[in-house]
Amino acid sequence: MSAYLEGEHEDGARGERHRRPQSGTAGEEHGVDAVGEALRRPAGRPILLRAGAVITLDPALGNLVGNILIDGEKIIAVGPGLKDRAGENAIVVDAQEAIAIPGLVDSHLHAWVGQLRGLSSDLDISAYMDLVHRRFAPRYRPDDMYVGCLLSSLVALDGGVTTILDNSHNARALEHMTAAVEGLAEAGIRAVHASGPPVDGSVSMADWSRNLEGIRERYFSSEDQLLTLRVMDVAGSEDLWRHARDQDLWVSTEMGSHITNLGDLARVGLLTEKHAFNHCITLPDDDWRRIADAGAAVNLCARSDAHFGLGQAVPPVDQALSMGLVPGLSTDNETVYLSDMLTEMQHLVTLHRGYAFARLAAGEKAAQLTAEQVLRFATVGGAANCGLADRVGSLTPGKQADVVLLRRSDLNTALSTNAFTTLLGFSNRSNVDSVFVAGRVRKWRGRLVDHDVSRVLAAAEASRSRLMNEVGLRADGFHDGVLPDR
Numbered sequence: 001m002s003a004y005l006e007g008e009h010e011d012g013a014r015g016e017r018h019r020r021p022q023s024g025t026a027g028e029e030h031g032v033d034a035v036g037e038a039l040r041r042p043a044g045r046p047i048l049l050r051a052g053a054v055i056t057l058d059p060a061l062g063n064l065v066g067n068i069l070i071d072g073e074k075i076i077a078v079g080p081g082l083k084d085r086a087g088e089n090a091i092v093v094d095a096q097e098a099i100a101i102p103g104l105v106d107s108h109l110h111a112w113v114g115q116l117r118g119l120s121s122d123l124d125i126s127a128y129m130d131l132v133h134r135r136f137a138p139r140y141r142p143d144d145m146y147v148g149c150l151l152s153s154l155v156a157l158d159g160g161v162t163t164i165l166d167n168s169h170n171a172r173a174l175e176h177m178t179a180a181v182e183g184l185a186e187a188g189i190r191a192v193h194a195s196g197p198p199v200d201g202s203v204s205m206a207d208w209s210r211n212l213e214g215i216r217e218r219y220f221s222s223e224d225q226l227l228t229l230r231v232m233d234v235a236g237s238e239d240l241w242r243h244a245r246d247q248d249l250w251v252s253t254e255m256g257s258h259i260t261n262l263g264d265l266a267r268v269g270l271l272t273e274k275h276a277f278n279h280c281i282t283l284p285d286d287d288w289r290r291i292a293d294a295g296a297a298v299n300l301c302a303r304s305d306a307h308f309g310l311g312q313a314v315p316p317v318d319q320a321l322s323m324g325l326v327p328g329l330s331t332d333n334e335t336v337y338l339s340d341m342l343t344e345m346q347h348l349v350t351l352h353r354g355y356a357f358a359r360l361a362a363g364e365k366a367a368q369l370t371a372e373q374v375l376r377f378a379t380v381g382g383a384a385n386c387g388l389a390d391r392v393g394s395l396t397p398g399k400q401a402d403v404v405l406l407r408r409s410d411l412n413t414a415l416s417t418n419a420f421t422t423l424l425g426f427s428n429r430s431n432v433d434s435v436f437v438a439g440r441v442r443k444w445r446g447r448l449v450d451h452d453v454s455r456v457l458a459a460a461e462a463s464r465s466r467l468m469n470e471v472g473l474r475a476d477g478f479h480d481g482v483l484p485d486r
């Protein structure tokens with residue numbers, strides 16, 4: 001699959017430079033110590049994570065000082081002790097200086113635009129639509145899809161995100177769709193691939209659905225894997241929703257006041273619990289009720305809404321909560337800011353506190369969000385958006401071992417007495433020490449494992465340069481080349 005990266009061997013040696021080092025010496029070259037090396041090849045050994053503080057988000061377990069026992073893909077136990085249960089053969093990870101949390105879930109990310117990072121800080125929604133969907137998207141080749149998805153997935157893993165809901169609305173051909181899935185698979189992240197026809201309307205429903213069947217057969221025949229498939233929609237399309245229902249697939253939809261037919265879709269039985277709605281800006285109360293009654297999921301985009309000029313300045317978190325929903329959080333895309341869920345959570349807390357205090361000052365009723373609530377959005381809520389609530393989102397025995405260790409001994413995280421305050425007020429991705437997806441180590445002691453990051457960046461840079469050339473844009477390092485001079 002790494003044949004998408006330039007310079008890859010076409011013969012049997014394909015991917016050789018990506019393969020794991022075969023000896024301890026090679027491992028050391030990659031900066032992986034003995035424990036890291038054992039974690040990369042556990043050979044059936046259980047893993048005992050000895051964390052200082054464990055935030056499980058499991059209502060029965062709560063927060064505790066203790067350990068996490070992992071066997072294969074799954075969490076076996078969480079609690080104090082566990083050494084005897086782990087046995088002498090276990091790989092012991094000493095992480096007493098860390099906070100363990102469930103892997104974060106980004107509920108709505110367009111991974112294919114990874115290499116269009118930082119096009120301009122000044123994009124609003126119309127400039128974004130014009131640039132990304134009308135100018136760049138038609139020029140994407142399969143290898144651009146691949147490298148965008150791989151880059152976005154690695155950025156996510158590096159920041160403690162173990163699951164992304166990839167909203168892939170540039171499914172131009174079977175080759176593009178294949179490449180997108182291969183990029184996600186290569187990263188080793190847990191991902192929901194939500195495939196949608198390109199926004200410019202250049203691909204027919206018939207062609208897209210035939211190609212969807214093609215990737216479904218090839219990549220999604222098993223339920224027992226990191227990747228799952230669904231449909232993506234931007235407009236409340238009855239055709240897409242019907243196709244998804246007939247194929248027993250979930251739908252992720254860019255939701256807002258531009259979709260006025262939710263009542264019609266509900267009336268014909270197309271609004272079910274197998275839906276996740278992004279943004280949910282300026283929705284009428286009736287639509288909130290329809291979504292909640294259907295048992296569907298919603299995710300909120302605090303930074304995206306504000307940056308691109310969608311809806312109000314504060315995402316509809318209070319509306320979601322009033323309907324009894326636990327929303328997910330999402331970063332949307334990287335054209336303006338880094339896809340980073342720690343930042344997303346921190347931004348929402350600050351924004352919502354200001355909003356709530358302003359309402360209180362005006363004599364209205366308002367409740368503040370707690371840090372625990374916001375972390376729950378980014379984990380439990382995200383898992384619900386992904387249709388994976390029974391597999392991920394909390395550190396619960398029996399669930400998949402998607403775990404993040406975050407150091408609380410660094411200059412910027414030390415001395416805090418409350419794990420939630422450390423997370424939501426002081427942490428950034430440099431404190432993300434280790435990341436496990438389904439029990440496999442993906443980041444260890446601050447570095448991604450088994451990926452040649454400089455090679456991925458070189459491929460992303462080449463892709464971006466070609467695309468920018470083709471649309472007639474130039475970035476000189478200061479002026480972004482995208483919007484007219486100010």
Ligand SMILES: [Zn+2]
Pocket residue numbers: 108110167254278332
């Ligand atoms: Zn979006």
